[in-house]
Amino acid sequence: MRYLPHTKEDIQSMLEVTGHKTLENLFDSIPQDLKSKNGINIPEAISEWDLNAHMEHLASDNIACRDYKCFIGAGSYDHYIPAIVPYLISRSEFMTAYTPYQPEISQGTLQGIYEFQTMVTHLLGMDIATASHYDGGTALAEAALISLRTHKTANTVAVSRLTHPSHRQIVDTYLRPTQFKVIEIPCTEDGITDLKALEAMEDLAGICVQSPNFLGNIEDLEKVRQIATDKKAMMVASFTEAMAYGLLKNPGSLGADIVAGEGQSLGISKSFGGPGLGLLAGTKKQMRNLPGRLIGKTTDVKGRPGYVLTLATREQHIRREKASSNICSNNGLCAMTAGIYMATVGKIGMRKIAQLNHNKAIYLKKTLIESGLTPAFDVPFFNEFVMKVPEGFDQMRRNLIEEQCIFAGLDLEPYYPELKGHYLFCATETVSKEDIDYLAKEVQS
Amino acid sequence: MRYLPHTKEDIQSMLEVTGHKTLENLFDSIPQDLKSKNGINIPEAISEWDLNAHMEHLASDNIACRDYKCFIGAGSYDHYIPAIVPYLISRSEFMTAYTPYQPEISQGTLQGIYEFQTMVTHLLGMDIATASHYDGGTALAEAALISLRTHKTANTVAVSRLTHPSHRQIVDTYLRPTQFKVIEIPCTEDGITDLKALEAMEDLAGICVQSPNFLGNIEDLEKVRQIATDKKAMMVASFTEAMAYGLLKNPGSLGADIVAGEGQSLGISKSFGGPGLGLLAGTKKQMRNLPGRLIGKTTDVKGRPGYVLTLATREQHIRREKASSNICSNNGLCAMTAGIYMATVGKIGMRKIAQLNHNKAIYLKKTLIESGLTPAFDVPFFNEFVMKVPEGFDQMRRNLIEEQCIFAGLDLEPYYPELKGHYLFCATETVSKEDIDYLAKEVQS
Amino acid sequence: MTQKPGTGGLKFNEPQLWDKSRKGRCAVSLPKEDVEESLLDDSLVGDAPDLPQLSELDVVRHYTRLSQWNFGVDSGMYPLGSCTMKYNPKINEVQASRQGFAAAHPFSGDEASQGALKLMYSLEQFLAEITGFEAVSVQPAAGAHGELTGMLMIHKYHEKKGKQRSKIIIPDTAHGTNPASASLCGYDSINVKSGPNGILEPEAVKAVMDEDTAGIMLTNPNTLGLFENHMKEIADIVHAKGGLVYGDGANMNAIMGVVKPGEIGIDVLHLNLHKTFSTPHGGGGPGAGPVAVNKILEPFLPVPRIVKEENIFKFVSTQPDTIGRMHTFYGHFGVLVRAYSYILSLGAQGLSNASKLAVLNANYIKEKLKGTLHLPYDLPCMHECVFNDKIQKEQYHITTMDMAKRLLDYGFHPPTVYFPLVVDGAFMVEPTETESKEGIDQFIDAVKAIAKEAETDPEKLKTAPHITKVTRLDEVAAARKPCLKG
Amino acid sequence: MTQKPGTGGLKFNEPQLWDKSRKGRCAVSLPKEDVEESLLDDSLVGDAPDLPQLSELDVVRHYTRLSQWNFGVDSGMYPLGSCTMKYNPKINEVQASRQGFAAAHPFSGDEASQGALKLMYSLEQFLAEITGFEAVSVQPAAGAHGELTGMLMIHKYHEKKGKQRSKIIIPDTAHGTNPASASLCGYDSINVKSGPNGILEPEAVKAVMDEDTAGIMLTNPNTLGLFENHMKEIADIVHAKGGLVYGDGANMNAIMGVVKPGEIGIDVLHLNLHKTFSTPHGGGGPGAGPVAVNKILEPFLPVPRIVKEENIFKFVSTQPDTIGRMHTFYGHFGVLVRAYSYILSLGAQGLSNASKLAVLNANYIKEKLKGTLHLPYDLPCMHECVFNDKIQKEQYHITTMDMAKRLLDYGFHPPTVYFPLVVDGAFMVEPTETESKEGIDQFIDAVKAIAKEAETDPEKLKTAPHITKVTRLDEVAAARKPCLKG
Ligand SMILES: Cc1ncc(COP(=O)(O)O)c(C=O)c1O
Numbered sequence A, B: 001m002r003y004l005p006h007t008k009e010d011i012q013s014m015l016e017v018t019g020h021k022t023l024e025n026l027f028d029s030i031p032q033d034l035k036s037k038n039g040i041n042i043p044e045a046i047s048e049w050d051l052n053a054h055m056e057h058l059a060s061d062n063i064a065c066r067d068y069k070c071f072i073g074a075g076s077y078d079h080y081i082p083a084i085v086p087y088l089i090s091r092s093e094f095m096t097a098y099t100p101y102q103p104e105i106s107q108g109t110l111q112g113i114y115e116f117q118t119m120v121t122h123l124l125g126m127d128i129a130t131a132s133h134y135d136g137g138t139a140l141a142e143a144a145l146i147s148l149r150t151h152k153t154a155n156t157v158a159v160s161r162l163t164h165p166s167h168r169q170i171v172d173t174y175l176r177p178t179q180f181k182v183i184e185i186p187c188t189e190d191g192i193t194d195l196k197a198l199e200a201m202e203d204l205a206g207i208c209v210q211s212p213n214f215l216g217n218i219e220d221l222e223k224v225r226q227i228a229t230d231k232k233a234m235m236v237a238s239f240t241e242a243m244a245y246g247l248l249k250n251p252g253s254l255g256a257d258i259v260a261g262e263g264q265s266l267g268i269s270k271s272f273g274g275p276g277l278g279l280l281a282g283t284k285k286q287m288r289n290l291p292g293r294l295i296g297k298t299t300d301v302k303g304r305p306g307y308v309l310t311l312a313t314r315e316q317h318i319r320r321e322k323a324s325s326n327i328c329s330n331n332g333l334c335a336m337t338a339g340i341y342m343a344t345v346g347k348i349g350m351r352k353i354a355q356l357n358h359n360k361a362i363y364l365k366k367t368l369i370e371s372g373l374t375p376a377f378d379v380p381f382f383n384e385f386v387m388k389v390p391e392g393f394d395q396m397r398r399n400l401i402e403e404q405c406i407f408a409g410l411d412l413e414p415y416y417p418e419l420k421g422h423y424l425f426c427a428t429e430t431v432s433k434e435d436i437d438y439l440a441k442e443v444q445s
Numbered sequence C, D: 001m002t003q004k005p006g007t008g009g010l011k012f013n014e015p016q017l018w019d020k021s022r023k024g025r026c027a028v029s030l031p032k033e034d035v036e037e038s039l040l041d042d043s044l045v046g047d048a049p050d051l052p053q054l055s056e057l058d059v060v061r062h063y064t065r066l067s068q069w070n071f072g073v074d075s076g077m078y079p080l081g082s083c084t085m086k087y088n089p090k091i092n093e094v095q096a097s098r099q100g101f102a103a104a105h106p107f108s109g110d111e112a113s114q115g116a117l118k119l120m121y122s123l124e125q126f127l128a129e130i131t132g133f134e135a136v137s138v139q140p141a142a143g144a145h146g147e148l149t150g151m152l153m154i155h156k157y158h159e160k161k162g163k164q165r166s167k168i169i170i171p172d173t174a175h176g177t178n179p180a181s182a183s184l185c186g187y188d189s190i191n192v193k194s195g196p197n198g199i200l201e202p203e204a205v206k207a208v209m210d211e212d213t214a215g216i217m218l219t220n221p222n223t224l225g226l227f228e229n230h231m232k233e234i235a236d237i238v239h240a241k242g243g244l245v246y247g248d249g250a251n252m253n254a255i256m257g258v259v260k261p262g263e264i265g266i267d268v269l270h271l272n273l274h275k276t277f278s279t280p281h282g283g284g285g286p287g288a289g290p291v292a293v294n295k296i297l298e299p300f301l302p303v304p305r306i307v308k309e310e311n312i313f314k315f316v317s318t319q320p321d322t323i324g325r326m327h328t329f330y331g332h333f334g335v336l337v338r339a340y341s342y343i344l345s346l347g348a349q350g351l352s353n354a355s356k357l358a359v360l361n362a363n364y365i366k367e368k369l370k371g372t373l374h375l376p377y378d379l380p381c382m383h384e385c386v387f388n389d390k391i392q393k394e395q396y397h398i399t400t401m402d403m404a405k406r407l408l409d410y411g412f413h414p415p416t417v418y419f420p421l422v423v424d425g426a427f428m429v430e431p432t433e434t435e436s437k438e439g440i441d442q443f444i445d446a447v448k449a450i451a452k453e454a455e456t457d458p459e460k461l462k463t464a465p466h467i468t469k470v471t472r473l474d475e476v477a478a479a480r481k482p483c484l485k486g
């Protein structure tokens, strides 16, 4: 096997040193009854070439193998990724390193993630960002836990019904074994969180609202801030489309205590949903409550600037059962990728691309209306919105996928039964006017 | 433009230093009548994304965009390229460096090419290999010139008619302006060089024979050596399929003075014929006659081993009009690629892959015979051979390309009118038994 | 010694991104604006985020230089104990980047995603077969996430049984994530000491196991690199009291083809695909931490699960007893592609050879270095061996940290230091099977040379490293006055 | 000065491949043997070539470490005069590696290769338009190969005229490849001195031009970075005597959109796509050296040529006057793909901006450094400027070589040294347009700091470089006792 360097001679001479006759003898210390009598029944080893053929065959069973037009977002967005991003991230010094436990030979990862943390604070308008979490949903669950743990009395967190359904499920999963409760904030006819209902709620440790919400609509976070303040609850703002903050007021400027969201839009491929990038940021006040790794700037004994993992006393490898979280490995390489992406698009690009997303979405909505779909809501959105569709749309949509690799929106019924016959559409910079007009034509017929 | 870093402010402050008002003024010293009145009329700049779309569109106008089955060699061979080869060669420290003029910061290129030179000498059985030439044809032309320049009296070089047609054309092109002459060594009924005819030739400075020859047949280089010795001519052995020397006796062991050939088979993609890799090697005696760069091992002032460009006194930048050649840039990165490839396949892999090529070719020939084609020759070959085809084969072949992306051999008539109705077939390790059986089936029907 | 890999050479300073930033630069090529601009209401629009402004070459040079300050498996031997830093095959990167995988949208629907579903389904089968369990979910995003998943299942199991329990038994050799994961489920960790020879004694467990204890979290081989020989008795003790056994499978690289955790009393196990199954660590992730379970716990697995119905693969989320969802979509698919490719490339034979050679390498190092460094537990080890600085500390006031830092000058990544906590000054070496004998001999020579230096030139160690771009960093200052952004 | 980029850090020694080799290792995965083995006659079979035997990780580490000893444009500023070391866009690598291009067989036939043919055809049109010529062939494999191609055409032209000529005029500023290429065509080089202000005087040419002279080889801008202002008169003189003008276009990066060589009397020009058109140099190639010609020389272009007949592209080789074939297939197609992508990415505006900024950068450096280093020709320069070591040599016995080597410690690739030959101790700086003002200011500061060191600490320069992996190498020994293989 080309990955195993040992020659027969190597094995012989090494066994002599360890005092074993055969490789099997190395396991003599394990009681016989603990050893398996059954071999491993999996396919025989295949060559690099057969692997390529097999994998390309599998990949081609995904429609994505063909260039397809993606009018779906819903937590995973189709954005352009500049060629330098994958090129740079594939450098093995980044790719094949472990967590930077030895800072003297990990400054690349460390400065890179420190810069990522910094750019995330700018993007979200927060004081502190962590070195990443698994994804938006797990980041939100951690945020909810922070609000609950730090609140003196309340043991309930309110989560908007318009938070990404998967995110809400993850929060439920994380909280079930605890003494903490989750209650849902209902939504209004307009497709936004029902803040009146929220105001009526008591004893909240945290309030979690996603903006733009799952239906694409922009929430009134300023109002959420007020309510949170009145109720002495922590305000947790979440998001699934990081690109939105190239254009919208960021949650920090609107007063969020903690922001949790998904950073996949920042140069990371959709990759069937993972790995993505969990973004978690907080105000100074939350510094010691935030879970996971933080990179800090310091100096070496010669006074040269350098970076290290810091505030480890929050973490499991020091605090063990008292840690703020159990997270160890995070999504470091995805964070580095997002860092490279943000450095590449920069201030100008981020704004232009965000604006372009909005322009395309507005145009898509307009054309879909012209071709007979009905808008479900009439509130501001970024690059996603909901349309009510006519009879037979679903079948047409299925044909569009199979025959033309066009994904015309996401059926909302499985997530919101009350939205039967409604679809969530998304337009990013990757869809051209031509693509939109074509879709509209198809929809019309 | 994302490649141009200059901000308005930069340009202003720099112009102040240079004492110009505008960028245009930088060209004031050029007489007006030498400046062009006509702009450059080419398409407007396009974005990275439009470029990708445009290029993929162009690429898809090549059949190669689909996985195709290649039964053609003829100087460009379809071999597997291990994933680590493109991965390693794409490291920017290799890719974006110039010729290693400053050895202290070019040791990567230098050791890599030194190792390449060494492995080439082992592959070809020669004392010295150069740091590469453009391709097999230009390398052969240089070899022919060496034989002519170094011979006291003779001014003619004999080149086998079964040398790659393009190689022979290049030799003609290079020699036309000189006082040197090229004569062709005819070939026999058996598809090998007519050494009897060669024996009858007089005053030869060099004898150039390709083995395996263009028809795939293995030449009797031992005999060529005898004749060359008798005639006091230099023996130049050439080749287009480097893989052959994983199995065959190498030209060095058969007495070649100079070996010139194509190294594309060593991990370099076909890339529509270029860049390939010109391999040029010689005996010790030829050291100072070889054109192009040579890397040598030495030590630094602290006694540490290191590598440098050496014997530059042969080269144009020192010798100018008296240089052994005009070559400056060579195909360095392709040489490095071939080095990585040879290190990857190693002694065991090179032999196994070569044997596999031969096995497949034998099997292909057998199956083609069974399906009605007639072998043109009955002499030993490596992975290419000639078959006489029945009426209508050409049309069927064209259909196979268009409908199934199968390239069933190369029509030899354009190169050898006497071989009308004959095709040159090739089988490498990339064609499976299945592929061959399928082709045979198609051919039969 | 044979020539040491470490030497000095030219590196490049590189400022922070924003120090390079100049107003007006942009390294991205902007898509054309083919539809008219639509402005959002001013009240909603914020300032453009203050990101750096650079040219494309600025960005390329910045990250190229940063990368050159890093040490990876491709740079040299990385014997970081408990982390299994084996070679990450490049061909697996090729697989993960195939358009059909990389461009797949998670909500494409089952019909349009059969390739991805089939891959995940098969990987779950392979992992179940390798570990000897009934079922697997590849959803967890990392080892600790797998632990949490497993503990949530144990928690749900007890809940379903009608009586929740409050405690969990965790040996002192456990990785920090174990107690932390248990805490997230509200369990109090009951710490038990491992026995004199580094493994857990059944008595110790018997002593604490009771009807209010949910179970035990065991790592086998444990973090001392020793196999828990009493696995079965311990499992029996725990099961007898109605508890369950959680297995931390991060060290599975030692025992593939030899021991199947599912056959020796473990109820649920997590794996680290970024260790045993060769996916790159990426400087801290992303990894993947699949959980494998037996029949009892299968109903509790996270959703969605992947099922096969006459050759069609489907996501199903209707399992009534599921703990629910652990990841927004289906886990780290891109990582799963790599692990799947790795398993296909090695096959059963290759995997068990990998384990055998990993164990051979570790035992070889143990034998060669045990005279040089103190070996607290001189027993046959599995994939790693744990030394400490007893000798050097007592005789020359040289610590594990000093030796680790000095190893950098020699061109090696140091072993894991100061873990496991049961060994003070632990120096935990896991070579993995992809290191050759020559490489390992070089490492052994380096450690011996350093031990010599401890005698002859202790200062050289206390002030190490000497040839790295930066030397020891002031971590105290970093934590006291945290500077977490520029 | 602002912080210099150069600093020290950890690098790795790496033995030669064969020192790592161990019998039995193989880093490649062998295809399955699905047909029976067929043995060749023993008399034909040789020993397996003695290549090293390594594991895949051995190979990966070997070349990863080697690469880390190298300096590329991505590492830092690379102001190598006459080499135009501009940024090599990564997106162009993506284009060249598309399967439709990379996997294309050169004998696939025109029908199956329309994409490749169209690309080459369009590139020839673009280059003709940029240079102001009638026709282009992209077949030549490098600059020198383009020179040979051009000179062969001139040779064939005279042959066709009925009387071959024996000489060619070449100014002393010419690159070595010029006379070498001329020699290959049997022409004797007649060396003419450039005038007092570094450019060629018409008189000098008139003095030597005669009916036995085939023509002149001119580089414009020349290798001093100066524009040959008398281009037209010189061309007239040469043409009047029936000669032709060869233009070396390696310095085209200075004048795109400003001057079209085809409009100022040049008959044939070669371009270096690996300079002006951003394709990577790859540590010495492969490049591409297309030739552009006017109507007179078009019939002589190498074959095959690419023609377009009602939207079908074809290779044609029937031109009666062609010089013949220069490359086995059609030149360095993979390089052409990159250059084509570059031109599409910049467009006319981008190309001329590139030239303007390249010239701005060079003039800026000239102005900033002319006090520090001696500037033999103090005139407005084009894309590069040539200093020398006059001051430092006379005053401190410090040579250009010393300063160049010291620049390495500062983290810069040195300029081209000791070329052009007309300037002794030449120090030839070509920044290119992709270097930012800050980067250039850093370089200027470095040169000034080094000039200071020449005064204060000359030894530091004579013994430089100090922080590179190896320091000055014994080139004399290398040449005297050549060791060309291991
Ligand atoms: C024994 C053990 N368990 C669990 C973990 C946690 O795995 P991860 O970092 O993927 O969360 C690790 C990783 O260091 C480990 O070594």
Ligand SMILES: Cc1ncc(COP(=O)(O)O)c(C=O)c1O
Pocket (backbone or CB within 6 Å): B327, B328, B329, D082, D083, D142, D143, D144, D145, D175, D177, D219, D223, D248, D250, D251, D272, D287, D288, D289
């Ligand atoms: C002025 C000039 N002409 C010709 C050449 C030769 O080009 P190449 O190295 O591509 O053969 C060069 C390259 O250094 C050059 O600078």
